[in-house]
Amino acid sequence: MSGTEQELARDLGFLEAYTIGLGTMIGAGIFVLPSIAAKAAGPAAMVSFALGGVVSLLAALSLSELATGMPKAGGSYYYVNRALGPFFGSIVGWGMWAGLTFASAFYMLGFGQYLLPLLTPHVDILAEMTGLGKTVAALGMAMLLTGVNYYGVKETGDLQNVIVITLVGLILAFLSLGLLSGPTIGEFNPEGWPAVAATVGTVYVSFIGFEVIATSAEEIKNPSRNLPLAMIAAVVTPTILYVGVMFISTGTIPLDILADSEVPVKIVAEDILPDFASLVPGVSPSLLASIGGTVMILGAVLATVSSANASILSAARVNFAMGRDQILVEWLNEVHNRFRTPYRAITVTGIITLVLIAIGVHIGTLAEVASFMYLVTYTLVHVAVVVLRRANPDAYEPTFQIPSVLYPVVPILGAAGCLGVLVQMSTNMVPYTIAVGSLSVTSPFQLTIVGMIGIVLIAFGIGWYYLYARDRAPSKSLVGDAIAPTPTAATDDDDIYRVVVSVANPDTERDLLRKAAASAHAHDGESEIVAVNVIEVPDQTSLAQDLTFEEERVDRQQELLGAARDVAVDLDVGLRTRAIVGRDAASAVLDVVGEENADQVLLGWTGKRSRREHVLGSTIDPIVGHASCDVTLVKRGPEPDECEDVMVLVGEGPHTPVAARRAAEYVAATERASLTLVNVQPPAEDEGDAAEPVEAGETLIEDLIEQVDLTETAYETRVVVDADTEEAIMDAAAAYDTICVGATRESAVSQALFGSLPEHLGTDLDRTVVVARGSERSPMSIQDALIKRLEG
């Protein structure tokens, strides 16, 4: 992907991300829950809402760090799977899916509850069957939303933003009018603090949804800043709104009436508005009341629909991520070839939601089970943050990190908070006695329905892991790394100069090893070569399975490495071999580079542009991008054994010195070799100052010689002046056998790692081309760091 395409792929700014989070967060919760919460804890339920906000805020902080460190599809599920392995991954994956479907069902029932009062005054039949009517409405809307997502109706996306803005405006109006009408709170805490704590679980469903922002991390612009900001804002804003709504509701309507209503916000609005009738001429108080009530109903309808919509889409993404990691069947991830939607995942999610609505689970239970699953997920997310910080794998560099002053506190407190709410929700502190025959056991608590359902769902996730996922998903858990003590820096004292050579092609093997040996010999002190060959196994096949059936590839690997040993003997250099079977050649080589503490990694290059939109090959790019040591790419010319005349293209790029060093090493190792340093300059602007470019060129070359300390080697210098510098370079290069050039730029993604020149040299020149990159990397901007993240 070129740099500009990268920009196109990211089209969500802060506002869009914030809106997505807000739209998913503000769902049925605030419209349905005030009554349930008031019943349970009275006005003190405000504190419950506030606590819920705190729990989510902590989770948002942890999630932000993970999301910027691992921007891949799947959100919380992916982070937990990566950090804690497929066992927990399975639990969280299923848990998230269950949470989303239960939440969708909850939103749809809320929709039904609010819709009926809208219609019943006008449609008498419906008034007769309120119970059934709600369910029918819920089912109907659920089917509609599933259909919308199935067919991928794009217009709903834009509608979503309008809905969110309308909702927030509505709630703010509600709050301001409510405040003006002077709410009075009676007894603040009628049920006591334990009830308040328990209510946190009940209302927690209003605080889920912000993590949807994380599932879209790949599409957010400047994610290191926007993602955490959007998530935090998407948690804080609703919290304030909810506390306000609770305050107004309990301050305006008597508790018992509030607790019994299915449309609490509507009746509060109807109570507040008549007082303002004097401000609006020509409108009677009762008309104003009913307008207000209707408006709130519309708000509830919009909120529930937008949240359910987002949940269904989110569920499909979790399925994709699970399928990609082999925890779930890939069958679900099929994309519809006409509608371009993950239609199977959407259909299944829709069906489950419909079933949940139809079997008549109580709306409160739906909310609580959804909360339960989410709390389990967040707990594991907090654990994942800690594990990843301790294990610190190479490819993980979150650009947003929980500030160190808050560090261990946030995940620990967050996890504790989540667990606390979970326990509260799942247990009743009522002693429970089981009697079997003459034995009786009394436990001090019993499980609530929510607790039971939740445990069943977790058990399902565990069961699924053992039956399906364990054999298929390679365990990449980092818990081991996290627990192991940090390795001491002793390995840095390793004085052996080590070159890792990736051998894959018997034709080029010898030549690559010769160059590696040249570098090795040029160093005083001990040196050795490590020859690596990787057998790549596709994701669908388990590693063990592949080895048995691919004897041919294994034999080939043995041959390659055996030949390497022979070559090493000829060249008089120490060699070790590493035979690897892995998923991805690039990562395997990078692992070897890290483990062996390599000083240089040498790769062969065909010189052709790979078909897969990568610049130089899917194996080469990551290695060049991530290797911390010197990197050398060698494209073999027609007569590799006669590399007598070596040219170094001297330029202003940061890696020319390394290229020169490599050239000097090769020349030193070959008899009758010559080294020429060439610089090409465009002609002077001024006609009269013809000597200027030549001087500039010579100065450049001299600086280089000093820098690299080439005093031991005999060399020639040459400055060519030509208007078409690139053509001149090609012409000059044709006179030599081997061309050494430095990589011109850093990132593989932004417009060709090596710039067009080395690539051009590689593809068009029929000589041996060596492209070198040094290990000093210039400090990278966050933008570039993220681009790098995306490659890997």
Added chain:
Amino acid sequence: MPDSLTAHLVVPIADDEDARATAETLGAYEFGTVTAVHVVEKGGGTPDKIPLEQAEQRADEALGAFRDVLPDAETELTYDTDIVDGVFDVAADVSASAIAFRPRGGSRIAQFISGDTALTLVTESDRPVIALPEQPDE
């Protein structure tokens, strides 16, 4: 002398099946250069329909499948909120002589819901458009 109609064809492809079929149909004819294009559909302010990673995977498969049949083809991957606009932009970038694609049939409703891409490609193009038949000529 004006350029041949098929001097440089831009061929939009949706997935690997489409790519294979289109490439096979094209393969029976003579043409100059061909550039296969896959447009990743973006939400533009809202999340995409499918995760970006999945979309890019599909793009890889589709473009790879096209090159399996026509190895000399060039490929382009682009992102746009509107698929047809994306194709037009690429065609303009490479100065294509014509756009060639395989319109997939279906009921009027299905076509309407999925965005009427075939119709828009044909009616709003600024260069010639060649509609390839569903079944390759035997």
